[in-house]
Amino acid sequence: MYKNILFLLFLSLFAACKSAPETAPEDMEPLVIAPFEDVDTLAINDWWNRGENPIINMKVPRNEVVAFGIYTLSNDILKLSAQLFPLYPNETRDVRLEVKEGDEWKEIQTQRVNDLGWSALFRVANWDSTKDTPYRLRHGEEATFEGLIRKDPKDKDEIVIAAFSCNSNKDRGGRPNYVRNVNHQDPDILFFAGDQSYDHKEHTAAWLKFGMQFRETFRSRPCITIPDDHDIGQGNLWGEYGKKASTPAGSDGGYFYHPExxxxVERCQTAHLPDPYDPTPVNQGIGVYYTNLIVGGVDFAVIEDRKFKSGPEGKIPQQGPRPDHVRDPSYDPATVDVAGLELLGQRQLDFLDAWGQQTEGVEMKAVLSQTGFCGGAHLHGKKDNRLHADMDSNGWPQTGRNKALKAIQKANAVHIAGDQHLATIIKHGTDEYDDGPWAFVVPALVNNYYSRWWWPADEKPGKNNNDRLPWTGQYLDGFNNKITMHAYVNPEAPSSGGGYGLVRFNKPAKEVTFECWPRDVDVTKEDAEQFQGWPMTVTPTSGR
Structure with a gap:
């Protein structure tokens, strides 16, 4: 009897040794020392010695350490990132990818977890995209995450993408409405346009929080995520080819925080995207991720609005207390469109030109990016804060804006973006009104803490207006860019204007339908209604 008890005790101790403890000794030494000290403190070095934080519990049971997987599949190449909670020094850094064949799981690849960000990337070529394939991520003996790699929906007449942005940290709760609605509407692919994190200096914790909020939406479908300014720790970002910014405001151009x-941040959010068109890094060794992926015959270009964009400070005549804001409606917009300023940069313009000419296996096209190509808002944060022009938008610099829009229109593509906390449908103009592409800027996921309004100063409709909303029609934005406003969602709308977009690509008709759903609507109900002004169906090739 005594021997049996000793044997059972030995087994329990052996099992405990195989699994890392729920807590670690304070004197345990980290395997990797981060090259930065003032950011990501909850997830680097001796992270286990940190106290509780308001974002997310990092010290999870070790059978839950695999937080989520996120993937894309394009041209028979699977790219899948495994995101883990922080690991203790005595835990393996190996993550395994398994696929289910019949009733059996088969391991197909092992990758190492990076201690900076706690992610690992799997790249599998020659993937069979003609069938659904269950997958499983494994760490150690007990931690798993299961999902589904969907087949390429080439046989569908309609391809649907759901689009989101601006996941505020003012609401750290779950996202059950979004999960329910998205899974009911069952889009083919998801797009998160940026600001998945608002915890500027704690990206790993915030990214984990985002993943736990939304993983049931991308567990079984491909998902595009791209970082915006808040994700990399800045209120605004003019990347200027990766140079070092002098302040966190970044208005002189560049990135303020450590390049690593x-x-x-970019590795965790974009490594699972298809390989970059041109992987040459920018300054400070910062990478690029602009690329494209084809889903069911719809070709999505993913571009980087901010990385190459010039910063305004010191390059243009300053128009007010801030170098990026214009409050005087009498200023001359031509004075800020200075020669040499860039928006997308020549590299991305060359990419869009080449991408626009690719037609094999492609029936329709769309461009995905962080923000809109105009100043589509008048009031910022509160109703008494009117900005005539905001250089955080892609409306500036005007020459770069027009080059980008002409490339998108040449490809017969629509543009989908976020960032603005104000949903809009706009038909852009470059040389003339309406000669540019259709654009849908989707609403913020959480919009009851910082909102924007479309509110023309004269409170009058523009020329060629519609009857959907009061202030539609042709306008000049604060940079004298030509735009035609077709729909907008001010924060007096349901859910304070918060919600998400759904875009339907009808391949036989070559039509695109924009849908805009409030956060608090239950789309499983027959009486579910979109925001006023939606849905809207357009034909990109005809300009209608």
């Missing part, structure tokens, strides 16, 4: 922190 920026690279970590």
């Amino acid at each position: 922190y920026v690279k970590m």
Whole structure:
């Protein structure tokens, strides 16, 4: 009897040794020392010695350490990132990818977890995209995450993408409405346009929080995520080819925080995207991720609005207390469109030109990016804060804006973006009104803490207006860019204007339908209604 008890005790101790403890000794030494100290403190070095934080519990049971997987599949190449909670020094850094064949799981690849950001990337070529394939991520003996790699929906007449942005940290709760609605509407692919994190200096914790909020939406479908300014720790970002910014405001151009922190953010959010068109890094060794992926015959270009964009400070006549804001409606917009300023940069313009000419296996096209190509808002944060022009938008610099829009229109593509906390449908103009592409800027996921309004100063409709909303029609934005406003969602709308977009690509008709759903609507109900002004169906090739 005594021997049996000793044997059972030995087994329990052996099992405990195989699994890392729920807590670690304070004197345990980290395997990797981060090259930065003032950012990502909850997830680097001796992270286990940190106290509780308001974002997320990092010290999870070790059978839950695999937080989620996120993937894309294009041209028979699977790219899948495994995101883990922080690991203790005595835990393996190996993560295994398994696929289910019949009733059996088969391991197909093992990758190492990066201690900066706690992610690992799997790249599998020659993937069979003609069938659904269950997958499983494994760490150690007990931690798993299961999902589904969907087949390429080439046989569908309609391809649907759901689009989101601006996941505020003012609401750290779950996202059950979004999960329910998205899974009911069952889009083919998801797009998160940026600001998945608002915890500027704690990206790993915030990214984990985002993943736990939304993983049931991308567990079984491909998902595009791209970082925006808040993700890399800045209120605004003019990347200027990766140079070092002098302040966190960044208005002189560049990235303020350590380049390895920026690279970590981009690795966690974009490594699972298809390989970049041209992987040459920018300054400070910061990478690029602009690329394209084809889903069911719809070709999505993913571009980087901010990385190459010039910063305004010191390059243009300053128009007010801030170098990026214009409050005087009598200023001359031509004075800020200075020669040499860039928006997308020549590299991305060359990419869009080449991408626009690719037609094999492609029936329709769309461009995905962080923000809109105009100043589509008048009031910022509160009703008494009117900005005539905001250089955080892609409306500036005007020459770069027009080059980008002409490339998108040449490809017969629509543009989908976020960032603005104000949903809009706009038909852009470059040389003339309406000669540019259709654009849908989707609403913020959480919009009851910082909102924007479309509110023309004269409170009058523009020329060629519609009857959907009061202030539609042709306008000049604060940079004298030509725009035709077709729909907008001010924060007096349901859910304070918060919600998400759904875009339907009808391949036989070559039509695109924009849908805009409030956060608090239950789309499983027959009486579910979109925001006023939606849905809207357009034909990109005809300009209608």
